Amino acid sequence: MAADLNPHQRFEIGPFTVIPSRRIVRRDGKDVHIEPKQMEALFTLARHQPDVVSKDQLVNEVWGGRATADESVVQCIKGVRHVLDNDSPRNPKYIETIHGRGYRLIVPVRVSKTETSSHGRVQMARFWMPAAVLVVAALVIAIVLMPDSAPEPIDSVVITVFDNISTEADPSIAAGFTGQLISTLHQLPDFKVKKGSLLATSESDEDVVARFGVDSVVRGSVQQHNNELEITARFVDSDGVNLWADTFTGTVDDLFSLHEQVAKKVRVAIGDKTEEPFSALSKPTSTDAYLKYLLGQSFLDKRDVSSLQKAAETFLNSIELDPKFGPAYLSLANTYVLLADYGAQNVMFDQAVAIVGEGIAQDPSILEAAQTYTGYVQTKRGDWLAATALFQTATSSTTEYPPAQHYYSRLMAAVGRLDDSLAAAQIAWDLDRDKQVLNSRMAIAHFWKNEMEQAGQFYEIANAKNVGAPIHLMSYALFLMRSGQVEDAREVARNAMQLHKFNSDWVDPVFDELSISPTSESTASVLERYSESTEIPATVLVTLWSIAGRADRAMDIAWNLIDDANYFDIELIYLDEFRILRQHPDFPRLLDEIGLTEYWQITGCHWDNDGGICI
Numbered sequence: 001m002a003a004d005l006n007p008h009q010r011f012e013i014g015p016f017t018v019i020p021s022r023r024i025v026r027r028d029g030k031d032v033h034i035e036p037k038q039m040e041a042l043f044t045l046a047r048h049q050p051d052v053v054s055k056d057q058l059v060n061e062v063w064g065g066r067a068t069a070d071e072s073v074v075q076c077i078k079g080v081r082h083v084l085d086n087d088s089p090r091n092p093k094y095i096e097t098i099h100g101r102g103y104r105l106i107v108p109v110r111v112s113k114t115e116t117s118s119h120g121r122v123q124m125a126r127f128w129m130p131a132a133v134l135v136v137a138a139l140v141i142a143i144v145l146m147p148d149s150a151p152e153p154i155d156s157v158v159i160t161v162f163d164n165i166s167t168e169a170d171p172s173i174a175a176g177f178t179g180q181l182i183s184t185l186h187q188l189p190d191f192k193v194k195k196g197s198l199l200a201t202s203e204s205d206e207d208v209v210a211r212f213g214v215d216s217v218v219r220g221s222v223q224q225h226n227n228e229l230e231i232t233a234r235f236v237d238s239d240g241v242n243l244w245a246d247t248f249t250g251t252v253d254d255l256f257s258l259h260e261q262v263a264k265k266v267r268v269a270i271g272d273k274t275e276e277p278f279s280a281l282s283k284p285t286s287t288d289a290y291l292k293y294l295l296g297q298s299f300l301d302k303r304d305v306s307s308l309q310k311a312a313e314t315f316l317n318s319i320e321l322d323p324k325f326g327p328a329y330l331s332l333a334n335t336y337v338l339l340a341d342y343g344a345q346n347v348m349f350d351q352a353v354a355i356v357g358e359g360i361a362q363d364p365s366i367l368e369a370a371q372t373y374t375g376y377v378q379t380k381r382g383d384w385l386a387a388t389a390l391f392q393t394a395t396s397s398t399t400e401y402p403p404a405q406h407y408y409s410r411l412m413a414a415v416g417r418l419d420d421s422l423a424a425a426q427i428a429w430d431l432d433r434d435k436q437v438l439n440s441r442m443a444i445a446h447f448w449k450n451e452m453e454q455a456g457q458f459y460e461i462a463n464a465k466n467v468g469a470p471i472h473l474m475s476y477a478l479f480l481m482r483s484g485q486v487e488d489a490r491e492v493a494r495n496a497m498q499l500h501k502f503n504s505d506w507v508d509p510v511f512d513e514l515s516i517s518p519t520s521e522s523t524a525s526v527l528e529r530y531s532e533s534t535e536i537p538a539t540v541l542v543t544l545w546s547i548a549g550r551a552d553r554a555m556d557i558a559w560n561l562i563d564d565a566n567y568f569d570i571e572l573i574y575l576d577e578f579r580i581l582r583q584h585p586d587f588p589r590l591l592d593e594i595g596l597t598e599y600w601q602i603t604g605c606h607w608d609n610d611g612g613i614c615i
Contacts, residue, residue: 289322329359
């Protein structure tokens with residue numbers, strides 16, 4: 001076992017230097033950043049070298065003992081091997097698979113003999129020697145140690161939501177300041193920016209950095225008195241070293257420029273020396289318009305129908321006051337596609353496409369991000385190839401835009417690419433872990449892959465934030481039913497019907513039967529009665545007939561739905577509950593009709609009875 005190895009200590013494996021605290025594997029001066037779980041797995045293998053580390057041991061030390069599929073462990077080790085010269089499991093140089101037992105690191109671990117302080121300075125013992133010898137020795141030491149004496153690079157940061165510390169300040173100003181700071185910092189090349197909240201005001205900087213898997217944190221506050229603003233901010237590295245702390249003052253009219261001052265100080269501190277201009281891509285010309293935009297964002301974040309309607313009105317007011325400010329158009333488009341869940345879907349989608357077109361004409365800098373909403377509309381309308389092309393533009397933007405990854409996750413789920421759906425959801429969530437819709441998407445993406453424990457954790461978070469989207473509520477009800485919590489599923493279904501203005505009288509009779517025997521004749525009889533009365537929304541009915549084991553009835557509903565602009569979220573068909581529908585003889589013809597067969601053929605994928613598999 002490697003002696004005295006700790007996560008704050010770099011170590012060497014063959015030609016590689018591993019820096020666990022920064023998730024860096026370095027070779028020949030080139031740094032490769034790896035995922036947190038991969039670094040924890042590599043550290044665990046190194047700490048136990050040359051002993052065998054079992055999969056159970058890895059789960060305990062890397063996943064905290066949480067139930068974890070074997071495939072997750074395998075993929076994690078595969079990622080580590082990839083970084084270590086694409087190490088082959090058949091002819092390993094670094095990590096050996098001991099079948100039936102686990103893995104072991106077969107290369108000796110060397111703990112770095114030269115450690116640096118948090119500032120990277122080498123502390124030398126004082127001793128007497130002739131002046132000339134001292135100078136020569138100092139030069140030799142400086143030359144030998146120079147590669148390791150420089151401060152570690154900072155290439156990631158979490159921006160915690162700035163505190164509103166005055167009763168007078170509009171809460172949307174503090175939240176908006178944080179969001180705009182993040183948006184501007186996203187422009188820095190090779191610099192990852194995340195948004196987060198503190199678990200408690202007493203949470204240490206080092207704990208925040210570790211929790212988000214980054215190199216640094218920016219924390220601050222906003223205080224307003226009449227028209228005067230005072231912004232305090234500090235930038236701290238992973239060792240808890242305060243790189244800078246400052247106060248920025250101005251008026252409410254200076255709000256936008258104040259965030260740019262903070263962003264520029266961060267840029268200087270991380271050592272970015274590019275000569276490219278550094279400022280927000282879109283700048284408001286009207287303070288009133290910008291404040292309206294921030295207020296609209298606060299409504300948009302709530303996601304309920306009343307707040308979304310207020311958000312739409314407020315964004316329209318902002319655009320009227322400042323037609324050149326592109327982000328207002330993006331947020332209005334987002335509002336429209338969310339309102340589509342509550343009715344008038346085609347109208348809302350048409351308005352979303354129209355408003356991004358207007359926004360691009362006024363502010364071309366939003367071109368890439370705007371494809372998010374045209375791509376999502378094409379997803380909902382079943383034009384899979386067009387949607388894919390649009391999302392390729394939106395997700396490849398040099399400026400990170402979390403909604404792009406979120407809606408791309410929905411496209412990937414719709415076409416059966418469930419691994420890609422989860423990967424996109426993870427990217428979006430990692431950028432903004434507090435956002436309710438992103439926690440919902442993580443829950444759904446895990447559920448689609450039958451990862452019940454992970455799904456449950458994210459459903460719990462999302463439900464605490466009152467997510468009301470139809471796909472969330474339907475997937476959560478199915479999650480509860482699969483978990484044997486039929487009574488809880490009943491209440492979710494009832495609340496969903498009431499929230500979206502549907503008749504909920506069917507809920508109790510249907511769930512009474514489902515709780516006894518989902519596939520009984522009695523259940524089918526009740527479903528038939530409500531099917532004839534059209535009291536159950538068709539999107540729900542096709543799900544219930546599948547659960548009841550009546551493939552023909554489910555298929556009948558599915559055929560009727562594909563001609564309806566409001567047809568059910570196609571991503572549901574990949575669930576285990578829909579297996580009976582997928583096994584129906586007409587299912588391949590249904591796939592042809594909705595264009596999925598053509599999509600898979602063109603994109604190099606194929607159907608494997610459970611989803612689209614892509615090469």
